[in-house]
Amino acid sequence: MATDRLNARTEALLRRLVRRDAASALRKLLARTRPSDIAAAMEHLTWAEQRRLYRLIDEDDYAAEVLAHLSGDSSREITREMTEEQVVALIDRMEPDDATDLVSALPEELRARVLQELGAEEDVRELLAWPRDTAGGLMTPQVFCMPDTATCGQAIAALQANDEHLETVYYVYVVDNVRALIGVTSLRSLLTSPPRTPLVSIMTRDVIRVSPAEDQEEVARFVARYDLLAIPVVDEHSRILGVVTVDDVVDVIREEAAEDMLRMAGVVEDERQASVVRQSWTRAGWLLATIGGGILAAEIIGLYEETLTRVAVLAGFIPVIMGMGGNVGIQSATLAVRGLATGSVQIGGAFGFVWREARVGVVLGLLYALLLGTYGVLRYPGQPLIGVSVATSIGLAIALAAVIGACIPIGLSRGGVDPAIATGPFVTTLVDVLGIIVYFNVARLLLTL
Amino acid sequence: MATDRLNARTEALLRRLVRRDAASALRKLLARTRPSDIAAAMEHLTWAEQRRLYRLIDEDDYAAEVLAHLSGDSSREITREMTEEQVVALIDRMEPDDATDLVSALPEELRARVLQELGAEEDVRELLAWPRDTAGGLMTPQVFCMPDTATCGQAIAALQANDEHLETVYYVYVVDNVRALIGVTSLRSLLTSPPRTPLVSIMTRDVIRVSPAEDQEEVARFVARYDLLAIPVVDEHSRILGVVTVDDVVDVIREEAAEDMLRMAGVVEDERQASVVRQSWTRAGWLLATIGGGILAAEIIGLYEETLTRVAVLAGFIPVIMGMGGNVGIQSATLAVRGLATGSVQIGGAFGFVWREARVGVVLGLLYALLLGTYGVLRYPGQPLIGVSVATSIGLAIALAAVIGACIPIGLSRGGVDPAIATGPFVTTLVDVLGIIVYFNVARLLLTL
Structure with a gap:
């Protein structure tokens, strides 16, 4: 097309x-x-x-x-x-x-x-x-309800009489005399039942519903899981307040998924020309943690100045150890952020996830220790211990990074902080600093500097 | 709830x-x-x-x-x-x-x-x-169609007679004598029109439709933009082949948005216990580029071994320059990947986006040059040129990173590669290597080593 x-x-x-x-x-x-x-x-x-x-x-x-x-x-x-x-x-x-x-x-x-x-x-x-990101903030109060005493024919007549409200009629909700929701049926069932059929005899009683304070992500999850066109919003007495329709849910899903991705990188999505300053400002805040971590790393490396003066080649491996640690950490963190968003990682029961990431970290650590170690030994054949130091350090850094990356979003969530926002700088900074400490200590130990 | x-x-x-x-x-x-x-x-x-x-x-x-x-x-x-x-x-x-x-x-x-x-x-x-990720792969062939000679009453009778197909009736499609789509109307319009009304007098002629080869992301975009419950799939002669319903589109949107985020980090979402090996394998491939870049960085740093031996403190700033460059690059790349997915960045007309990122890069570069330069000068007051070198290098590295991060996803897209998959390793590797080259050359120039 x-x-x-x-x-x-x-x-x-x-x-x-x-x-x-x-x-x-x-x-x-x-x-x-x-x-x-x-x-x-x-x-x-x-x-x-x-x-x-x-x-x-x-x-x-x-x-x-x-x-x-x-x-x-x-x-x-x-x-x-x-x-x-x-x-x-x-x-x-x-x-x-x-x-x-x-x-x-x-x-x-x-x-x-x-x-x-x-x-x-x-x-x-x-x-x-209602806050904008709740079921109450998403709902429209225009719901088509019929009393539980009505028939299909009466429901059709009411629909025909009432075309102002028709915009949002996907389902017919059946309510009792205090407007409490007791069932639901579809327009199609209305059409295919004889006009005298009581609504209560064709309705489904098990109605999936939400409270107005329900988070919009949760509303979206219900609509997606049960393939709904609309979900009723009810108060504590089951009285129907409104309905959230699938078109609004589609917008929520599009926003939420994109938001997590953008927050992980500390950026705002906004393509207008006026926004260079706003974009820079948002990103600068997020990068502040990186530069803080970087200065800390510089201070730590400064502590090993003497080591570096003696074996200057050690400096060459700083980037790869930090880079690999950072990337593995971000990988684990991305899985954690996604898992928390989809519900597959539970804040209170994340042990299985962290344990699996730890094992992945060990596998990756061994793999890249072998690879980088081989390179180090071949590159500096006169000083095989350089290769061994580098291999040991990168293996430890990767395994640590996987665990840290998996734990930080869960910890942030538990503390009530949106894990997508703060994860990136936290993970890279912590992983960088730990990576350097591991590297120089391993090197000093093995090279007995 | x-x-x-x-x-x-x-x-x-x-x-x-x-x-x-x-x-x-x-x-x-x-x-x-x-x-x-x-x-x-x-x-x-x-x-x-x-x-x-x-x-x-x-x-x-x-x-x-x-x-x-x-x-x-x-x-x-x-x-x-x-x-x-x-x-x-x-x-x-x-x-x-x-x-x-x-x-x-x-x-x-x-x-x-x-x-x-x-x-x-x-x-x-x-x-x-049809491939699974196209409109043809998503559609169901069960569409409720009526000939253009029918009335509303006939359409209702047909609906009542035909309850096998009712599962997917959100709209009534009106077709001519060769089954070409000429209009659409809703169940609600059927109900609110007198039975003798011809369908052609209440239908909308401007029907949003897709071809079976249309990419599922595009289908999702249509459904979201026009708030549709279903979108008809037609062949080149406008004959109706099937319909994609909103519940399948909701699943597509959930998958696609998550996929981009996971691909950017080079991971697969899969929470089963059996998958440590599979997860490690996927991630190892993606990390290979990082380690390649890291070894390249080590080789380049090796070229400046003599410089490092003389001014060992220079090594301390390697992590922060690379880290900031990498993070700014990934920020720009994330915006590019999102923009390409939502259509706000066009492959053929991305100049505006790249130019905006370049300006953001310059703003961020100046800001952090000032910050890190101040730290450098205060930290090594005897050698103010160290601070100046570091400031110049980080400013240049950040500005370069923003442009590279913005361009790489667009270039990959143009080359037919999914930008979400390959962007991460490409951006970090390129930014790291360029950052180091800039840093040591600036340092040698200013410190006249």
Whole structure:
């Protein structure tokens, strides 16, 4: 299919037109492009360009839909110069969950004014009470519920009467007289049952549900594991508060998986031109640990200055011992971070994982000790003990690195710190410092310096 | 909700019971646990334990559903000792897309016998023709299509008559007399339109579709961007071949995002006890590049042996210069790998990205040159040129690393290599070697050694 390249071309065209400020050509392009494609293309523009483009959208429904598909950062920048009336007009055209995302992305002062203006809009106010990364923050309160006394025919009639809510009807939830969830059935079951069938006789009673405080990763795990299109959110009395739909879960999964990867490297994903300073700032903080570790390493190496002056070739092996230790450590840490995210490594029961990493570390350590040792002996045939020192050190460093790499994310998790954020600098610094200490002590011992 | 902990407890219980070989307790547990939960728990067991547990499942439908939720590796191990008749009996109870996944996971010889046995089952044979990571490999051929002459009432009647196919009905596709896709409508629209309404008057003509050869990541991107529940797969004449449903897309997104992260570190995700050797083997290959680079670095440092003998403190700064270069390089490379995966970095138009990384590299280089230079001058006040050498070198190394880290994944992509796999070793090796060359040459120049 050419759809991908076509999109890329539309994006390039859009960018060119925005930069040339070609208003009438842009209006034409906007008219024949889907709102979600416009939103995706806008994410590559600068804030000023985004605002300029957005002002060209005439139709309110279209404008609301574009805004609903934009990231929080873009929404904030685009609404920055709007009045509260303009924002409220857009909110009125949005689904409650998208409206809530928009309100929470607004610049603070504007948000206060918008909330005052909204007044009666209870949905948005209630949804704002939940943190963004919970089931409550993801849910929409528009749920199609039927009383447990209803029949299939009545449910179909209610669906037909009520097309405002139809946007999010994937399932029909059956509730008792206090709105407590007691069962679920599908639109397809409604269609294939005789109209007089009571809902309770076709519903599934074992409904997978979450509380509003449930973490969004956990919600995503449920939806993925049970192949759901939507998952109901209930309070402590089983009363239904809303529903999280699969399209929002897809976004969560995309974000979360990418986030862990970016956090491991200490970077932020943000492709706009304005962000060199922000990107540098985020990365500088993370690298500070590396430079701290590096200075510590320099101090430690300084302690062995005399050793180095006598056997200068020892310095040559510092990079490989540190590099191998660092890489093995990051490998184990990556597995630990992933395992903690997917649940395959449990904070309280990680012994099996650490033990397996330890064995992998020993295997890799032996393998590379042999390899680097052989090189060392062949390279400095007059001083075979140099090769032996190097082999012993790299073997120990690799085995240590595997254990350290496996343990640090688990320890951070236990301490309530996101393991993806802090793991990288911790692991490399610790592994580097330990690697050097092992190396010089082994060398001094074997070479009796 | 306690569902998460409850699952973890069920898993632990399951493991204990399997290890104690407590058949009757296991049968009871199986009877009250969902097949997808059993499958998730089984992934933590050894192959032998998985087989032992699987044999205890009496009901065929349940057994088929557990198998459909298992990973390819587990399916292969479980079916290894089955006869072709047993496998075919399970396949008969599966959706065609799950059946296809199972067949392609079978041990080779068994697969041939199963395919012979299947004979008439055209669905599975046709689906097997597509690579697993394409739209064709993900799709199910069970699509609910209606001719363009039908009315809403006829469509509902057809749905009611045809409940075998109902499993995957999220949309009603409208086709012309050669089965070419011309429109789509939802079950909800069917319900809310008068029965005599022609389908063509309520359908959307602009249907987002993919070809069977489309890469699964691209399919996932479409489903995410347009909030779809299913996406039709069509041949070159627009004839509908099947449909990819959102539950399979959720699995793709989970896999792909994790895969990139694991590939960057050169590890495989696999938590079974048997895998120490496999894990070590995969990682050893990836680390080979690191050790190659390390030996090269050692050789280069060897060239400057005389310099080192005279100013031994220079050796102390090798780790920090290499470490910072390596980390900045990996940061830029991570952003490039993510950008290539999400489409925000285009292979042919990456100049903007590289230029931004270059500027970030210069900012970070200046910052850390200042920091490390200050340390160097304060630490060795008698030889201020040591501090100046170190500052110059780390600044250059960081800026170079940012550009190299940004370019290598793009170059690998252009050469048809998965950037996530090869980026790590390439970037660290190149950055290390260049960093050392810069450092010693700057030092020799400034210290006039």
